[in-house]
Amino acid sequence: xxxxxxxxxxxxxxxxxxxxxxxxxxxxxxxxxxxxxxxxxxxxxxxxxxxxxxxxxxxxxxxxxxxxxxxxxxxxxxxxxxxxxxxxxxxxxxxxxxxxxxxxxxxxxxxxxxxxxxxxxxxxxxxxxxxxxxxxxxxxxxxxxxxxxxxxxxxxxxxxxxxxxxxxxxxxxxxxxxxxxxxxxxxxxxxxxxxxxxxxxxxxxxxxxxxxxxxxxxxxxxxxxxxxxxxxxxxxxxxxxxxxxxxxxx
Numbered sequence: 541x542x543x544x545x546x547x548x549x550x551x552x553x554x555x556x557x558x559x560x561x562x563x564x565x566x567x568x569x570x571x572x573x574x575x576x577x578x579x580x581x582x583x584x585x586x587x588x589x590x591x592x593x594x595x596x597x598x599x600x601x602x603x604x605x606x607x608x609x610x611x612x613x614x615x616x617x618x619x620x621x622x623x624x625x626x627x628x629x630x631x632x633x634x635x636x637x638x639x640x641x642x643x644x645x646x647x648x649x650x651x652x653x654x655x656x657x658x659x660x661x662x663x664x665x666x667x668x669x670x671x672x673x674x675x676x677x678x679x680x681x682x683x684x685x686x687x688x689x690x691x692x693x694x695x696x697x698x699x700x701x702x703x704x705x706x707x708x709x710x711x712x713x714x715x716x717x718x719x720x721x722x723x724x725x726x727x728x729x730x731x732x733x734x735x736x737x738x739x740x741x742x743x744x745x746x747x748x749x750x751x752x753x754x755x756x757x758x759x760x761x762x763x764x765x766x767x768x769x770x771x772x773x774x775x776x777x778x779x780x781x782x783x784x785x786x787x788x789x790x
Contacts, residue, residue, distance in 0.1 A: 552739075558701030563666070614718065651668040656669040
């Protein structure tokens with residue numbers, strides 16, 4: 541699943557394409573990306589450069605911004621039509637919201653927050669490893685009886701590959717069949733204080749109650765700006781109303 545926000549493909553997509561390329565090569569199958577959006581056809585070239593052999597693109601104004609029900613409908617229809625062996629999705633707020641619904645819709649399993657993925661080549665199974673019991677053990681989960689095998693992966697778990705500029709593939713355009721949705725997008729609000737997204741950041745400068753008062757977050761913001769970093773905050777400072785919850789880490 542090629543996640544996009546505001547017409548920008550998110551980095552977690554490229555990370556998953558890199559790992560997906562390895563898994564697809566082990567299985568001897570194609571690697572495909574699914575892109576849902578509006579007027580984003582030209583962005584498919586990026587997905588090819590990061591490893592996709594094929595891009596399924598669905599263009600519809602109702603898919604421009606994320607909305608759970610349309611995304612679930614369209615993605616489920618594509619899975620039922622093309623029947624992939626495995627599906628990888630970022631464990632983002634978007635991925636976590638709609639992919640469990642898709643798994644129920646297509647009657648298969650889903651492993652959340654994987655930290656490693658591998659292939660059992662003899663049984664053609666996706667080995668999905670994730671922390672369990674509060675992180676005390678690592679559990680490897682398989683889905684032997686149903687397809688597709690589905691996993692979500694957190695941002696930054698896999699390294700973003702080096703793109704092969706000029707690499708191309710097959711673009712398959714599909715039409716959206718969107719049923720009436722119980723929710724509609726009224727307005728999209730953007731967090732302006734945090735110029736660097738926490739989930740995208742390599743460096744985070746974080747403050748807490750030790751700052752003494754909310755005005756002192758200016759010190760944190762200034763340092764973050766100098767370092768090209770994101771501004772983080774402890775939960776205590778967020779709960780105190782010193783800074784918005786978008787900045788909470790840990």
